[in-house]
Amino acid sequence: MEIRKGTLKDLEAIAAVEAACFPAAEAATAEEFAGRLQQYGDHFWLLWEGERLLAFVDGFCTDWPDLTDEMYADASLHRENGAWQMIFGVNTIPACRRQGYAGQLLQQAIADARAQGRKGLVLTCKEALVHYYAKFGFVNEGVSGSTHGGVVWYQMRLKF
Template structure:
């Protein structure tokens, strides 16, 4: 399917992820991140189990084309331990983290990432989260700023040996 076809079928539905989505999620992860940056199959199985309410997929024509996932925590910024240790989600309020947002490159340019961020924001509002926080590479800062996130400067994260930036969006 080429981009022209996608525009004709650009209706995206967003729903909670489930284990049947794992293969598509892992494929999108590999396409969007280096091997050092990418989450593992075991990490994604754990995220699917423990982050049921905050793991969303974007679907076009019954195909998973993007996803967003992260825990609700008391911390106000992403820390590297969050990629490794997923806790059961029983926090009300707190702060919503985005561990990963990724869109299949074939479907990039159709605002799917923005729609996933919007759905995540709405989810965070219903859970009384104070903020949504994420880290990104410098090349992606403008995308997040366009979606209402504020660049808080260089992150303490050294995930995958990269230089990351903290971005935060207030929910309430």
């Protein structure tokens, strides 16, 4: 298995994994991923087994302290030297869940953000996953202002 950064060549595989992991109202589109990969492909962590993408984590950097819905749709808001690494998605294909793949990618994203001198990482998740992200040091800050996909999200922050 190999962890590597994202490029436009990965677009089809990334969009397919996203579609397998999230309902349509919550999933990013191939077009959105194309913009993300062009603007901040170095902030994608992809776990490949041969030619098969098993899992990925993506997000961008910003000085804004909270994750907002507009960040998902507007890749141009990325600031390479931003204080915070936002995490937009943590995706593992259903057949490969509960094998630690998402955790490996999160640990790599955390290590990279620390090495890049960021203040920490921010993500949003559904209530059922709050305990999962807490295992990595993320702290629940309560219900997020996000209404992405018509779902209640909780903002989680890991400070260095």
